[in-house]
Amino acid sequence: MAKAATPESFLPLTPAVFHILLALADGEKHGYAIMQDIEGATDGRVQMGPGTLYGSIKRMLAAGLIEESDDRPDPTLDDERRRYYRQSGLGRKVLRRETERMAELMALARRKHVWAVAGSRSTLPVASLRSG
Amino acid sequence: MRASPSAPAPVELSVRLYTWLLAAYPGRFRAEYGPHMTQVFRDVCRRDYGRGGLTGMAILWAHTSLDLVQTTVEEHIEKGIDMSREMFVRWSGWALMAGAVLFAAGLILGSFDSYDMDPIGGVDAIYEISQAVGLALGQVLFVIGLLGLRAGYTGRSGSLGAALLLLAIIGGVVSLGGMLAMNSIDFGWQVWMGGFVAMNLALAVFGVVAIRRRVFSRWNFAPILAGIGIPLLVGIGIAGVDSVSGQAPEWSTLVAVVLTSAGLLLIGYRMQADAGTLQAAT
Numbered sequence: 044m045a046k047a048a049t050p051e052s053f054l055p056l057t058p059a060v061f062h063i064l065l066a067l068a069d070g071e072k073h074g075y076a077i078m079q080d081i082e083g084a085t086d087g088r089v090q091m092g093p094g095t096l097y098g099s100i101k102r103m104l105a106a107g108l109i110e111e112s113d114d115r116p117d118p119t120l121d122d123e124r125r126r127y128y129r130q131s132g133l134g135r136k137v138l139r140r141e142t143e144r145m146a147e148l149m150a151l152a153r154r155k156h157v158w159a160v161a162g163s164r165s166t167l168p169v170a171s172l173r174s175g
Numbered sequence: 176m177r178a179s180p181s182a183p184a185p186v187e188l189s190v191r192l193y194t195w196l197l198a199a200y201p202g203r204f205r206a207e208y209g210p211h212m213t214q215v216f217r218d219v220c221r222r223d224y225g226r227g228g229l230t231g232m233a234i235l236w237a238h239t240s241l242d243l244v245q246t247t248v249e250e251h252i253e254k255g256i257d258m259s260r261e262m263f264v265r266w267s268g269w270a271l272m273a274g275a276v277l278f279a280a281g282l283i284l285g286s287f288d289s290y291d292m293d294p295i296g297g298v299d300a301i302y303e304i305s306q307a308v309g310l311a312l313g314q315v316l317f318v319i320g321l322l323g324l325r326a327g328y329t330g331r332s333g334s335l336g337a338a339l340l341l342l343a344i345i346g347g348v349v350s351l352g353g354m355l356a357m358n359s360i361d362f363g364w365q366v367w368m369g370g371f372v373a374m375n376l377a378l379a380v381f382g383v384v385a386i387r388r389r390v391f392s393r394w395n396f397a398p399i400l401a402g403i404g405i406p407l408l409v410g411i412g413i414a415g416v417d418s419v420s421g422q423a424p425e426w427s428t429l430v431a432v433v434l435t436s437a438g439l440l441l442i443g444y445r446m447q448a449d450a451g452t453l454q455a456a457t
Contacts, residue, residue: 074215094200096215098246
């Protein structure tokens with residue numbers, strides 16, 4: 044992961060980092076919730092192992108893309124030993140820039156008639172992440 | 176983070192094994208994230224066991240094994256360990272030995288299974304999980320071991336030996352792919368067995384090269400020992416020696432497993448013992 048703090052310097056994101064940032068777009072989550080969110084959003088096509096998940100989390104924390112949260116949604120409903128993560132300001136910018144980059148690529152693909160809009164299945168990064 | 180007392184036996188067993196396997200990660204990473212990885216693995220275990228019973232657990236283990244191997248290597252590389260060829264050969268020797276033990280233990284324990292796919296659990300569950308873990312993780316470790324064997328001994332074994340080891344590695348990877356795809360494609364079992372037999376046959380022929388060229392400092396017969404059992408077993412099965420079942424008799428399976436594991440243990444031991452002398456000799 045690059046050390047420079049401009050969002051562009053992080054692009055393109057690896058599929059694991061992209062999906063984790065996307066999973067955290069609607070609020071803070073713990074590791075298993077991130078995993079479930081990713082599996083649910085991709086119909087099970089992307090499944091991350093614990094090693095890939097926490098290896099990515101470690102690097103994203105170091106790069107400042109995410110941060111640990113001290114807040115707990117409801118301590119009575121959850122295990123207090125779980126760690127929660129949320130997007131940082133930089134993480135939000137990086138995700139936005141990556142999504143814009145992908146949209147530009149999709150627009151190019153449409154212009155070249157490689158990708159039709161109606162009834163098409165998205166080909167965004169959904170490579171299996173079981174093993175990273 | 177202790178497991179809930181109500182967790183089913185296969186989940187408990189899997190979590191214990193996973194916690195033990197986390198020892199492969201660098202100490203700092205393990206201390207920081209190990210308990211959280213265990214917690215996530217336990218959650219996924221419960222979910223997959225609830226959804227797919229033992230089959231779900233077997234698939235989970237196949238993928239988790241790959242995840243473990245890949246991310247362990249990544250974390251060690253990131254930690255800045257310069258894994259020299261000597262160290263790689265030494266570690267892959269240990270991997271081959273661990274794979275041999277897992278393979279033998281998995282198949283021997285699995286032979287006690289009554290093949291009643293009852294998802295409730297019990298003793299059968301332990302046998303089935305042991306077999307799935309032994310075969311999946313064992314196969315990953317075999318491939319790592321063979322990579323180390325080729326990295327360390329190419330110079331000593333000549334172009335034929337190097338080509339045979341490459342064939343064995345490809346067979347091992349194909350076999351692993353067949354194992355992972357077994358629930359997705361109809362001929363996954365055939366791919367798994369085909370790759371495994373190819374891996375063993377290539378290793379057995381490499382043994383002939385090893386004896387002729389004295390590749391190892393001792394025990395050059397070990398690759399033949401490791402590679403001959405499974406192809407013979409398949410041959411016996413195809414020939415239908417046991418005319419009643421049309422399959423190889425059970426004693427021949429045990430002999431093949433013992434031969435394969437003993438041979439791999441010897442090769443692995445030689446690799447880690449010879450590792451320091453390889454630089455000058457190759």
